[in-house]
Amino acid sequence: MRLSAPAKITLRVFAGIVMAAIYLPLALVVTNSFNATTSGAFPIKDFTTKWWVAAWHNEGVREALWTSIKVASVATAISLVLGSMVAFALARYDFFGKNTVNLLVVLPIALPGIVTGVALNNTFKTVLEPLGIGLGLFSVIVGHATFSIVMVFNNVQARMGRMNRGLEEAAMDMGANMFKTFFQVTFPGFRSAFIAGGLLAFALSFDEIVVTTFTAAPGTETLPIWIFNNMSRPNQAPVVNVIAAVLVLASMIPVYLSQRLTGDDKK
Amino acid sequence: MTALQTPPDTAAAPTRSTAPARNSLGDKISRYLYIRPKMRVTGLLLLPMLWLGVLYIGSLALLFITAFWTTDSFTSKVIPAFTLENFTEILTQPAYQATALRTIGIALSVTMLCAALALPLGLYMAKVASPKMRAVLAIGITLPLWAGYLVKVFSWRITFSTGGPLDWLLAPFGATGPGYGTAALVATLAYLWFPYMAVPVYSAFRQIPDNLFDASADLGAKSWATVRTVAIPLLKPAFIAGSIFTFSLSLGDYIAAQFVGGKTQVIGTVIASNINLNPPLAAAFGIVPIIVVVIYLFLARKTGALKAL
Structure with a gap:
């Protein structure tokens, strides 16, 4: 495209500003976690690591982290099974209502989280609580699994569309039954998409707050809920800041892993 | 198995x-x-x-039914009945009307802001930047998606705090940041959902053949005229696809409103504050974003943009 030199420079500066706006706030979180004062005044004058020490010894954080890991693991396991099943059905079969099923999988992520949250909250309170299944860890897992299914589904379905079905037919011709074919031929074919979907589901669940606030009982604190509850408390804000800084740095791990996984597939 | x-x-x-x-x-x-x-x-x-x-789906259906129920004002217990009370309250109470309209307005502003930022960025990435720079920027705009929702809200809470970084940055110009309020909320939401707009716009820009721009220039169009008459119409499906995310995600958000919105009330705040006291009213108000999103999707579909995806 023929752009004038000033136009190109303007665009370059603009892109620079956008990138700065994206990353400066994140850098700010990391820097501010070393801020000795709690007033929030800027620029930072005294640096300290005491908040990092305080965060490390914080019981609430540890418990919340453990809760988050439990919720995300179980929700991921459920969405791996259910998401793969739907992906398999949609990629391999033609049946009546296919589009509806597809819509149904995407719906929990297409509707605002608050709708999913309120709907599940309502169901648990009016229908399931009288049956003895009240709000708690279980309801949080149910909520998370509901919107995580689509993550696995998207990844696995995309892969299945590209897989060579001839291999499966060959396996069956050679006498492998359906289950053997699945575990020895089909599954290795979409394994990396399965793992990538699982990672996305785990990350999504680990980060989720809106559905969680509506499906958690007062005692159930995932890490985002803990941050949410403590963000406005002035004496807890520095610890929240440290946790936020850790999360910024830790967020690079799943990116690296998923890049590796999708990179492997291209070979 | x-x-x-x-x-x-x-x-x-x-x-x-x-x-x-x-x-x-x-x-x-x-x-x-x-x-x-x-x-x-x-x-x-x-x-x-x-x-x-x-x-x-059962839960969504039940939510819809609950919206017609009522609560005992003393015990906060839900009483199954059929009443349009909740809906009339939402539609006639000026405070609720204002909240619903304000939330829609915020969601639209966020969408416009994201689109306005994504256009020049996409143009730069697709048509000006070197391949290496392009790869860096493509990762650069998607990476923050992983940083955690609350962390990003928190980062803008710091940015907009009184005497905080933004105030410090603007001080030499004799200005101060807007502080917590609707403007801060729009900026934060735009920050949160920007990748959903930037990525489709950028990939759509990449797909426009260069010779279209050359043809436009040969016919005498200046840069801006080319962008306006050639690029934007071709990017429309991408803008609409991105806007579905930016709009619908902003519409349902209330956490950011709580932390950077100051006193700004949105649909989510009303739902959250009523969920325990008056579940049927919360349910009825929960139907508002569903209807708005469905209307939005319907309008988006009518433009024919969704088919092109």
């Missing part, structure tokens, strides 16, 4: 001349299912549909 895997049929191995006796349980089930594709689909879909079709 693993239990159904059969070990190699050793019994049949020595007698190779005759057909192997394949009668393990896995084989039997396999043979039964092989000729019944409908059974296979049913088997695959049964559990997911119980979860999504019964539990999730």
Whole structure:
């Protein structure tokens, strides 16, 4: 495209500003976690690591982290099974209502989280609580699994569309039954998409707050809920800041892993 | 499932001349299912549909029904009845009307802001930047998606705090940041959902052949005229696709409103504050974003942009 030199420079500066706006706030979180004062005044004058020490010894954080890991693991396991099943059905079969099923999988992520949250909250309170299944860890897992299914589904379905079905037919011709074919031929074919979907589901669940606030009982604190509850408390804000800084740095791990996984597939 | 895997049929191995006796349980089930594709689909879909079709859709349906119920004002207990009270309250109470309209306005502003930022960025990335720079920027705009929702809200809470970084940055110009309020909320939401707009716009920009721009320039159009008359119409599907995310995500958000919105009330705040005291009212108000999103999707579909995706 023929752009004038000033136009190109303007665009370059603009892109620079956008990138700065994206990353400066994140850098700010990391820097501010070393801020000795709690007033929030800027620029930072005294640096300290005491908040990092305080965060490390914080019981609430540890418990919340453990809760988050439990919720995300179980929700991921459920969405791996259910998401793969739907992906398999949609990629391999033609049946009546296919589009509806597809819509149904995407719906929990297409509707605002608050709708999913309120709907599940309502169901648990009016229908399931009288049956003895009240709000708690279980309801949080149910909520998370509901919107995580689509993550696995998207990844696995995309892969299945590209897989060579001839291999499966060959396996069956050679006498492998359906289950053997699945575990020895089909599954290795979409394994990396399965793992990538699982990672996305785990990350999504680990980060989720809106559905969680509506499906958690007062005692159930995932890490985002803990941050949410403590963000406005002035004496807890520095610890929240440290946790936020850790999360910024830790967020690079799943990116690296998923890049590796999708990179492997291209070979 | 693993239990159904059969070990190699050793019994049949020595007698190779005759057909192997394949009668393990896995084989039997396999043979039964092989000729019944409908059974296979049913088997695959049964559990997911119980979860999504019964539990999730059931919950949405129940939410819709609850919206017509009422609560005992003393005990906060839900009483099943049929009343339009909740809906009339939402539609007639000026405070609720204002909240719904304000939220829609915020969601639209966020969408516009994201689109306005994505256009020049996409142009730069697709048509000006070197391939290496392009790769860096492409990762650069998607990476923050991983940083955690609350962390990003928190980062803007710091940015907009009184005497905080933004105030410090603007001080030499004799200005101060807007502080917590609607403007801060729009900026934060735009920050949160920007990748959803930037990525489709950028990839759509990449797909526009360069010779279209050359042709436009040959015919005498200046840069801006080319962008306006050639690029934007071709990018429309991408803008609409991105806007569905930016709009719908902003519409349902209330956490950011709580932390950077100051006193700004949005639909989510009203739902959250009523969920325990008056669930039917919260349910009725929860239907508002569903209706708005459905209307938005319908309008988006009508433009024909969704088919092009």
